Amino acid sequence: MLNLRGRATGLPAASLIQDVWPVRGPDAPPREDEACLVPVGAVPVPGFGLYLAQPGTAQAAYLGLPVVALPPDLGHLRPGDVLHTNPNATRLSVLWKASARHNSLLLTERCDNYCLMCSQPPKEREDGWLYDRALRVIACTPEDAQTVCLTGGEPTLYPDRLLALLSECARLRPAMRVLLLSNGRRFADPAFARAYAALDQPGLMVGIPLYAGEEALHDYIVQARGAFTETVRGVLNLGALGQRIELRVVIQKHTVDHLAEIAEYICRNLPFVEQVALMGLEMTGFARSNHDEVWVDPYDYREQLASAALRLRAARINARIYNHQLCTLDRRLWPLSVKSISDWKNTYAEACQSCSVREQCGGVFSTSRGRVSEHIHAISEECENGVAVGADRRR
Amino acid sequence: MTMSLAMPSPDTTGEWEFLPFSFDHLDEATVLMTNLVGEQIFLTNDEFDQVRSGVPRSSSLKRRLASVHILRRRGESLPVELLAMKLRTQNRRLAQSTALHMFVVTLRCEHSCRYCQVSRQASSNDEFDMSPDTALRGLEFAFRSPSRSMKIEFQGGEPLLNFPMVRYVVEKAKELNREADKDLAFVIASNLVLLDDEILEFCEREGIYLSTSLDGPSDLHNRARPRPGMDSWERVVDGVKRAQDRLGPHRVSALLTTSAASLDRVTEIIDTYVGLNLHSIFLRPMSPYGFALRPRSGRSYEVERWLSFYAAGLDYIIELNRNGYPILETWAAIIAKKMFTNDDSGYVDLASPAGIGLRALVYNYDGGIYASDEGRMLAEMGDLTFRLGQLGEATYDDVMLSEELLAPQMTSLTHSAPMCVTCAYRPYCGSDPVFHHTTQGDFVGHKPTSEFCQRNLGVFRLLTQRARRDPYVRELFIDWAHSC
Numbered sequence: 077m078l079n080l081r082g083r084a085t086g087l088p089a090a091s092l093i094q095d096v097w098p099v100r101g102p103d104a105p106p107r108e109d110e111a112c113l114v115p116v117g118a119v120p121v122p123g124f125g126l127y128l129a130q131p132g133t134a135q136a137a138y139l140g141l142p143v144v145a146l147p148p149d150l151g152h153l154r155p156g157d158v159l160h161t162n163p164n165a166t167r168l169s170v171l172w173k174a175s176a177r178h179n180s181l182l183l184t185e186r187c188d189n190y191c192l193m194c195s196q197p198p199k200e201r202e203d204g205w206l207y208d209r210a211l212r213v214i215a216c217t218p219e220d221a222q223t224v225c226l227t228g229g230e231p232t233l234y235p236d237r238l239l240a241l242l243s244e245c246a247r248l249r250p251a252m253r254v255l256l257l258s259n260g261r262r263f264a265d266p267a268f269a270r271a272y273a274a275l276d277q278p279g280l281m282v283g284i285p286l287y288a289g290e291e292a293l294h295d296y297i298v299q300a301r302g303a304f305t306e307t308v309r310g311v312l313n314l315g316a317l318g319q320r321i322e323l324r325v326v327i328q329k330h331t332v333d334h335l336a337e338i339a340e341y342i343c344r345n346l347p348f349v350e351q352v353a354l355m356g357l358e359m360t361g362f363a364r365s366n367h368d369e370v371w372v373d374p375y376d377y378r379e380q381l382a383s384a385a386l387r388l389r390a391a392r393i394n395a396r397i398y399n400h401q402l403c404t405l406d407r408r409l410w411p412l413s414v415k416s417i418s419d420w421k422n423t424y425a426e427a428c429q430s431c432s433v434r435e436q437c438g439g440v441f442s443t444s445r446g447r448v449s450e451h452i453h454a455i456s457e458e459c460e461n462g463v464a465v466g467a468d469r470r471r
Numbered sequence: 472m473t474m475s476l477a478m479p480s481p482d483t484t485g486e487w488e489f490l491p492f493s494f495d496h497l498d499e500a501t502v503l504m505t506n507l508v509g510e511q512i513f514l515t516n517d518e519f520d521q522v523r524s525g526v527p528r529s530s531s532l533k534r535r536l537a538s539v540h541i542l543r544r545r546g547e548s549l550p551v552e553l554l555a556m557k558l559r560t561q562n563r564r565l566a567q568s569t570a571l572h573m574f575v576v577t578l579r580c581e582h583s584c585r586y587c588q589v590s591r592q593a594s595s596n597d598e599f600d601m602s603p604d605t606a607l608r609g610l611e612f613a614f615r616s617p618s619r620s621m622k623i624e625f626q627g628g629e630p631l632l633n634f635p636m637v638r639y640v641v642e643k644a645k646e647l648n649r650e651a652d653k654d655l656a657f658v659i660a661s662n663l664v665l666l667d668d669e670i671l672e673f674c675e676r677e678g679i680y681l682s683t684s685l686d687g688p689s690d691l692h693n694r695a696r697p698r699p700g701m702d703s704w705e706r707v708v709d710g711v712k713r714a715q716d717r718l719g720p721h722r723v724s725a726l727l728t729t730s731a732a733s734l735d736r737v738t739e740i741i742d743t744y745v746g747l748n749l750h751s752i753f754l755r756p757m758s759p760y761g762f763a764l765r766p767r768s769g770r771s772y773e774v775e776r777w778l779s780f781y782a783a784g785l786d787y788i789i790e791l792n793r794n795g796y797p798i799l800e801t802w803a804a805i806i807a808k809k810m811f812t813n814d815d816s817g818y819v820d821l822a823s824p825a826g827i828g829l830r831a832l833v834y835n836y837d838g839g840i841y842a843s844d845e846g847r848m849l850a851e852m853g854d855l856t857f858r859l860g861q862l863g864e865a866t867y868d869d870v871m872l873s874e875e876l877l878a879p880q881m882t883s884l885t886h887s888a889p890m891c892v893t894c895a896y897r898p899y900c901g902s903d904p905v906f907h908h909t910t911q912g913d914f915v916g917h918k919p920t921s922e923f924c925q926r927n928l929g930v931f932r933l934l935t936q937r938a939r940r941d942p943y944v945r946e947l948f949i950d951w952a953h954s955c
Contacts, residue, residue, distance in 0.1 A: 190477070289538030291547075292481040292530075299477050305549050312556075330481075337538050344510055344813065345553050383942055390949035391812070 078420040080170040082147035084161075091163055092142065096171065096209060097126055098216035101155040113155060126165065128153065144168070158216045160209075171213050174221070178418045181210040183238065184229035189259045190299040191285075193328050193363040193370040195443070198229055207237040211244055223253040232262035239271055246277045253279040255322070260284035261303060263310030273317035281320040281350065284311055287331050289341030297330055308345070315348040324353045325384075328363075328370040332377045335384035343391040352388050354381060355416075356399030359444035367447070374404040375451035382406035401428075402437045404449045410436075417441055425452045432457040483530040486545040487537075490554065494519070495895035495932070503935060508557040509809060509898025510539045513939060560813040561898075564618075565824070568871075570817055571831040572613040573624045573844060574640055576601045577633035578836055582662060582698045600633045601836040606640050608862040609834035614647050615867040616832075620654040624682075626833075626844065631665040641677050658682050662696070662703065663710025671717045681714050683707055685725035685747075687733060687740030695730055711747050726753050734776050737784040745796060753801035754784045756926055774922050778929040785933065792947055803934055804951035809899040810934065811949045819843065821901040821927075823885035827857065828876040838862040842876055845905045857905060879904035879914040890918040896931040 097111035104112070106123025113128045114120045120127050120138060127143040131151060144165045146153060153159070156174030161167070172179050183206050187198035210226070217224075224245070231238050238256075245254055254277070263269045263282075272282075284307060288294040294304035314321055323346065325331065325338055335354070342352060356374055357363050363370055374381075381397070386408065388395035397409055398416035405413060415422075415438040423442040428434050431454035440448045490507065497503040502519040504512050512535060514522065521527035526542070536542035540550040564570075578599035601609075613621065623644055625637050641657055648655050657679040666681075674681065686692040689704035696703040707725075714723040725744065727733075733740060737754075744752045756777050781802075788800050805818045819826030827842035834840060838861050841847040846857025857879075859870045870876065883902035885891035891900070906923050907916030918924040938945040 192476075288534075290534050291537070291544075292483045292534055296478050296481040301478070301482075305547075308549060308553075312552075337535070340510075341538055343811075344557065347813070386942075386946050387949065390946045390953065392953050 078152055078170075078173070079149035080173075080420050082150045082168050084144035084147065084166050084168055092161055092165055093125055094212075095161055095163070096212040096216060097159045097161065099128065099153060099155055099157045099159055100124070104155070111159060113153060126161070128159070156218045158213050171209075172217055172221075173419065174218050176419045177415070178223070178225060179217075179221075180225040180227050180418065181213055182228065183207055183210055183226055183231040183241070184233055186233050187228060187230040187259070188233065188261060188300060189230065189303055191326075191362065192297055192299065192330070192366050193326060193357055195358040195361040195363055196227075196229070197361045203229075204234050204237055207234060207241050211241055214241075214245055214248055217249065217252075219249070221249055221252050223255070225255045225257065227257045230259055230262075231256060232258050232268070235262060235268055235271075239275065242272075242275050242277065242280065246275065246280075251279070254281070256280065256282045257324075258282055258284055259298070259303065259307060260310035260314075261306035263313050264306040266313055269310065269313035269317060269319075273314070273319055278320075281322055282314065283322040283324050283353070285324045285326060286311075286338065286342070286346075287325065288334055289337045293330065293334065297328075311346055311349070315346065321346075321349040322351045322353055323349050324355055326355045326357065327372070327374075327377060327381065328357055329372045330370070332372050332380055335377070335380045336387065339384035339387040343387065343393065347391060347393065349393065351394035351396055353396050353398050353414075353416075354385055357444075358399065358441045359447035360441070364445075364447070371447065373451065374400055374449045378404060378406050382409055385409050385412055399438060399441065401425075401440060401449065401452055402433050403431070403453050403455055404451055413438060415439075427452050427454050430454045430456075481530065481534065483533045487526045487533060487542055488545050489526075490540055490543055490550060492541045493893055493895040493897065497932065497935060497939075501939075503895055504536075504539075504541060505895045505898065506539050506541050507554050507898075508561060508813065509896075511810070511935065512536065512539050512541065557813045561809075561815055564815060564817055565829070567618045567620075568829040569613075569616040569832050570618040570620050571622050571624060571819065572609070572616075573626045573831065573833040574601065574606065574609055574630075574636075575626045575628065575833065575835045575847070576606070576630045576636040576640070578628040579632045580627055580629040580662075581632070581664065582629070582696050582703060584696045599628070599836055601636050601834075603636070603639055605834070605836070605838045605862055606636055607643060608838065610640065610643055610647055612834070612840070612862060612867055612870075613832065614651050614653075618653070620656070621648075622656045622658060624658045624660060626660050628836075629662055629665070630659055631661050631663075631670060634665075634670060638673065641673075641679065645677075656680065662707060663714070664698070664703070664706045666710045666713065671713065674714075674722075675718055679722075681718070681723040683711065683723070683725050684728060685711070685743065686728055686730070687736060687743050691730075691732055691736060691740070694732065695728065708747060711749070715748065720748065720750070724751055725749055727755060729754070729756060729777065729780065734780045737780050738787050741784060741787055741791070741798075745791065745798065750797055751799040751801055751804075752784075752788070754781050755802065756781075774925045774929065777926065778933070781930060782933055785937070789937070789944055789947065793943060799951050799954060801955065802930065803948060804955040806899050806930065806934055807948040807952035808955055810938075811952045814952075816955050820903055820906075821899065823883075823891075823897075823900070823902045824880045825883055825902045825904050827879065827905060828859065828871065829880070832859075834862060840865065840870055842879075843905055845909070849905070849909060854909075856908060879908070883907070883914045883916075888915050888918075890924075894928075896928060899931055900927050 099113050100110050102112060102114050102118050106121055108125040110124055111126040111128055112124035116130050116132050120141060127138060127141050129143055129145045131146060131148050157170055158172035160169045160171050184203050185199040287297040291304040295301050311321060323342060385395040395412050397413040400413060402410055402413060417438050421442045422439050424439045433455050492504050492506055494502050494504045502514045504514060518532055527533055533542060540554050543550045630637055659679060660682045663683050685707055686695050692704040693701050711723055741752060785800055785803060788798055791798050805816050808814055808816050817830055819830045822830055831843055833844055833847050835847055840859045840862060842857040842859055850858050859873055859875050883904045885897050885900060885902050891897050903923050904914035908914055911917055938948050
């Protein structure tokens, strides 16, 4: 788990010319639109727009330069990362970790769904500027950046800004894979779906949540009447245009007994989707406040999950299990389990310390603050011809 | 952070209405309902009582029925659009008629099988061979079919007795395909007795598949397939092994012909296939054609006995899979594809409109064009009902629009045939006007006494029950559905 925010302290800071900074090492050629990370003891080369002093660096070396002292929590900052600052650089946040498996950019906090288990509850206020900031971040990413997740809120609520951003992404980082998280409703509009498809980006995939095989339950879970029909129509439109789609099924109290039905619905009605993510809860935001309404222990639904995942797999649909610990899963699902939790909020339970499959396991959300399966336990394993055998070691 | 719920629970109030469905009392406690395209849902008797008296009271039952498009909110269009999409997908082959073209390159055979569906001729009698001229006309006719894919199957008699004609057709077809650009495949249906290195090399080079007959253990096989030396089994086993070595395991498959003597020996039969490292088996019932219809042909077993044979075989195959030997039962796979996907394998005998002509055409050695292999066999017995014309005389349009083809098609659609129209298994089934013409004297048939209907119903119910009771089996069937 990593802290991505911190307050700069200790050294005076000038007012800065910009808010999004690519972080460079001390040997990089100085540019005023880049920030320089100076290790302890090194002498800063003039010419950068901002200097980031490691904790313990002598103040004297920076006389006359725009410098901030990194708080200890941000000691993980490395060249290639992207940093956001407020105008006088008292508040810092890391928007991109070059070393991370996943980097997400928030495009808006507005949403037209209001899901019972939303981990990032929507806020209704104009925030279209976030698309501009996301674009500046993309421009600052390392040229070999592999993947980005564009998230919200509901990114399609600003359709023109979104399409412009996607188009710029492709221009700036043609090889980068882009996962757009959307509730899919806007794609029910054929004109918007066509405009999206016209971007013609092979690395672009849209992740769309589906919580039922019929309207009443889905609409209840997302607290929006008519959402199911729009979402399914959106998926159908995107499918007809040959777009890459991941369906996302968040497993919670209301979906748990319908997992097989949802899998069946997908296999029969939306079999053209590229993959289906079966996702464990992140117990933060509304999921936390609606705890009793949504929480169910993954261990208690392992059979339903296995049946849904194997149904999809038998239909040659790529089923992926997100946010689950291997010890809570039917072993047949281990090969489908993905380490999906972003590094910065990824942690392990105490029981995991002696676990033999910890390296393959996705761990738990630190953001769930301990609200995890009560059945997390270490697995002791011997490997035979590369196949894991052996018994679970219960505490 | 708290939220107030605009919708306090899933809302199933308002007006609902039914979309088309059928049902079957699967067992004492269970009713199977299928929607317009064959998706299944299982109801308890109590739940079904609710359905019988109108829109169900139970909210969860309403939702379950809605998820399979049996129930919708009044006027809601998405379920109908989805059903239409699935129906379109299931029927997309209609605009892609005919994919399978059978060339009977000779009627000669050196076997004298008791059941034989075709009137074979002694193996020295070359007046029953197809001529190059006829073969070329057959190919030109076949290439008129709109289907993007084309499978040419060599039939006999024993086609390897006229191997020069096999070679000629393959070479000519590839030549014609340079312009037509279809997905072209070849299968030789052979007893493999004559399979020599030259033929194997040809098959390897040209990418040809081999399909042979294997009835089970040697005594069963040899009794059903007499030939000089009574060594048919030894020769086919040897042929399968050599073909597997040379062409690869996936390029040779075997077909089973069931006779009354097979009925108590299904595990032995399957073990023979496993022993040969074969990974599919087709537990077919015997068809009522050719010599098989004649008295003392060994066909005098009833549907019930065959169904027990099939069930025992299927269960044994399931256990083989469970224990780690993957083997697929072809008929179950064909039906599973219709049951669990929106796709269809193109199998001729389970289609409506019927597969005759639209899915398969047969070119006899003498240039006769037939709507199916069975239609050709009837002609050999003097019934010319399914003879569609003569190569060189009738044009493609003449044949495909002929009364001989359209009349059996149009009268036998399962969407309108009595009893088929309400059958819960209709989406998996098809019409077989040749069978019903042969056994009952009309294209539609009388379903309560139709062996075709009894046998298919039995298999549909069996597969449905097995899949419902055991998630492993359901998954296995779905896997088969996607492998065939």
